[in-house]
Amino acid sequence: MPPQPLPDPLALEHQVCYALSVAARNVVAVYRPFLEPMGLTHPQYLVMLALWQHGPLSVKRLSGLLQLDPGTLSPLVKRLETGGLVRRDRDPRDERSLAIALTDAGRALRDQAERIPAGIVDRLGMDVGELTALHGALTRVIAASQRSLEQPAVSRTAS
Numbered sequence: 673m674p675p676q677p678l679p680d681p682l683a684l685e686h687q688v689c690y691a692l693s694v695a696a697r698n699v700v701a702v703y704r705p706f707l708e709p710m711g712l713t714h715p716q717y718l719v720m721l722a723l724w725q726h727g728p729l730s731v732k733r734l735s736g737l738l739q740l741d742p743g744t745l746s747p748l749v750k751r752l753e754t755g756g757l758v759r760r761d762r763d764p765r766d767e768r769s770l771a772i773a774l775t776d777a778g779r780a781l782r783d784q785a786e787r788i789p790a791g792i793v794d795r796l797g798m799d800v801g802e803l804t805a806l807h808g809a810l811t812r813v814i815a816a817s818q819r820s821l822e823q824p825a826v827s828r829t830a831s
Contacts, residue, residue, distance in 0.1 A: 692813075702795050706788045710781060711755055715740075715748050717785075719772075723758065724782050728773035730763050757781060 684690050700714045707717050722729065722737045731749070735742050749772055752758040757778035763771040793800055 688813075699792075699796075702792060703788070706791055710784055713748075716752055719745070719748050719752060720757065720774075720778065720781065720785065723772065723774050723778065724785070728761075728771045730766070730769045730771050732769065734772055752778070 679686060703714050703717070707714060710717075712720065718738055719734065722734055726733075726737070729737070731742055731745065734749075735745050738745065740748075749758060749760065753760060756775055758772050759775055760770050760772055763769040793803065796803070
């Protein structure tokens with residue numbers, strides 16, 4: 673029997689980046705019908721999740737939690753502020769910094785949002801244990817990629 677050819681290492685369907693990209697786009701689309709009635713986009717929902725969990729946060733801390741640069745975070749916060757869900761105040765611990773805090777309307781929106789996780793599990797039709805395992809694997813991928821990004825770039829030399 674002749675040896676089987678090795679799979680193409682550049683085949684699209686073998687790329688982790690491709691699987692992550694498509695999965696992220698599709699899962700965010702599954703969230704859309706839950707978020708639209710609340711007037712939120714998925715990135716805005718992530719901001720709200722951080723504030724519901726931690727309370728008022730400096731822009732720097734919020735940026736770190738969400739792993740978004742401040743330039744990306746600022747328009748999200750501005751739209752949430754325009755929608756009456758958050759307010760930007762001077763951080764009492766550091767007057768040079770802004771702190772983002774929920775308004776009463778932002779706090780009240782949490783009641784509606786509490787139904788989202790179960791709704792997503794239902795829409796995906798996946799076992800909670802499987803989703804928990806996936807979350808753990810993705811958390812490890814995030815940590816590994818962050819460690820990789822912190823290392824100096826490897827330079828290639830000509831032979």
